[in-house]
Amino acid sequence: MQAPLYQLEGVSRCYGATRALDRCSLSVPSGRVTGIAGPNGSGKSTLLSLLAFVERPDEGRVLFQGQEEHPFSPAVRHRVTLMPQTPFLLDRSVFDNVSYGLAVKKDRTDVAGRVRRALTRVGLDFDAFSGRRRNELSGGEAQRVALAARLILDPEVLILDEPTASVDAASSFLIHQAILAFAALPGKTVILTSHDAAWLDSVSDEVLFFFRGRRVTEKMGLMLFGPFAKDPASGMWAAGTGQGTIVVPEPPSADAVAAVPERCLRMGREEGAHEAGFDAEVRETALQKGRTGARVILTGAGFPLTLSCPANQLPEPGRTVRVSYPLDSVQWL
Numbered sequence: 001m002q003a004p005l006y007q008l009e010g011v012s013r014c015y016g017a018t019r020a021l022d023r024c025s026l027s028v029p030s031g032r033v034t035g036i037a038g039p040n041g042s043g044k045s046t047l048l049s050l051l052a053f054v055e056r057p058d059e060g061r062v063l064f065q066g067q068e069e070h071p072f073s074p075a076v077r078h079r080v081t082l083m084p085q086t087p088f089l090l091d092r093s094v095f096d097n098v099s100y101g102l103a104v105k106k107d108r109t110d111v112a113g114r115v116r117r118a119l120t121r122v123g124l125d126f127d128a129f130s131g132r133r134r135n136e137l138s139g140g141e142a143q144r145v146a147l148a149a150r151l152i153l154d155p156e157v158l159i160l161d162e163p164t165a166s167v168d169a170a171s172s173f174l175i176h177q178a179i180l181a182f183a184a185l186p187g188k189t190v191i192l193t194s195h196d197a198a199w200l201d202s203v204s205d206e207v208l209f210f211f212r213g214r215r216v217t218e219k220m221g222l223m224l225f226g227p228f229a230k231d232p233a234s235g236m237w238a239a240g241t242g243q244g245t246i247v248v249p250e251p252p253s254a255d256a257v258a259a260v261p262e263r264c265l266r267m268g269r270e271e272g273a274h275e276a277g278f279d280a281e282v283r284e285t286a287l288q289k290g291r292t293g294a295r296v297i298l299t300g301a302g303f304p305l306t307l308s309c310p311a312n313q314l315p316e317p318g319r320t321v322r323v324s325y326p327l328d329s330v331q332w333l
């Protein structure tokens, strides 16, 4: 088996009293698309800035191809490129923005041809866009210009923090296509985050899930943030939003978060003994990259949840289905 591209060993990163990453150990393979998922504040951006060698860990080591590397290490400079969550565009033309990294490297070979090809990869026409300035671009176009400015550098590792945040469906699709085309080139690795679970699934070979600065090794389909209340009649604890409740075992602490692994959520049948259930509305369905299964995204009792099912058994969006889970499958995070 090929050695991993990255290995993180007990990595922590703190901002004052906040442990953004907490003794995190994981590996990222080379030549694949690795998605990073998790709720707000779970440490995704912090992880990406360490993988991009923009920041240093406070504890632990970040190994790249088996060697511990740091910001400005020659071994990683020009090989790893990060597109941050809100990429900065210079108040200059699109051409200047896309070619900026080449100018910094004093690389003057066929700059116009390379800008043209980079813009084409993100679905922007060179003649229509290369002369435009930052304020003449929509949010989605600006995001694609920022992506083109990374693609032109031809990095080995492309790291993208929320590349589709606040872009429309058309830009999101074009970014998706550009990432897959890049990832299909020999020796390229992509690591990216997104809050759009279906989009992330459709572009990633594997998704790593984060919560409170740590990797959760199991894929969670449902997460329930408190407060949890005990129903005096049944004696059962439940999370609720005013749109229904979801039953859980007794919470271990006031700030605990309940999670149900995706593999434990069943759709379309009544709950059996030692199981609980709730009605959920199907919001969206999506095929998973390279897999025969599909992903179903639902809302139940006001909470979003995801589960997978065979592609030939997908329910229609808008339908209400029963979702059940064994009570002892609930984990406390």
Ligand SMILES: Nc1ncnc2c1ncn2[C@@H]1O[C@H](COP(=O)(O)OP(=O)(O)OP(=O)(O)O)[C@@H](O)[C@H]1O
Binding pocket: 015, 016, 018, 019, 020, 038, 039, 040, 041, 042, 043, 044, 045, 046, 047
């Ligand atoms: N520069 C900073 N200074 C202080 N606290 C920070 C800083 N960067 C991140 N944090 C804190 O570290 C934690 C993790 O933040 P991070 O941005 O890595 O999470 P995230 O999963 O990317 O969140 P989001 O989905 O909202 O982008 C949060 O509690 C955040 O407030």
